[in-house]
Amino acid sequence: MNYAHLSDQVNAFNPNSMDLLKMLQGILMQGGASQTDAQGGAISLLYGIIQKQSLLQSLNDTMLVIAFLTIIIIFPTLLLKEKQQIDGEVQPVMME
Secondary structure, three states, rough: OOOHHHHHHHOOHHHHHHHHHHHHHHHHHHHOHHHHHHHHHHHHHHHHHHHHHHHHHHHHHHHHHHHHHHHHHHHHHHHHHHHHHHHHHOOOOOOO
């Protein structure tokens, strides 16, 4: 989903993406590639950048979900621990 969202923003009507594409193409042409090879290489590089960014965003989303679940689990655990220490003595927890 992240890749689809990011790749939708890279098109011929977005001036920033076209500037980046032309810049990458110019760098490849300075390195000795022909115009068609440089254009194909620039497109490949651009979509490689998009793929890396989408992977990073998905890892961030995963970490957010893990942090949220951890917070949800910690509160009942702390409440359970406080209920066990009634009257200063620890009561055993019965596992079923």
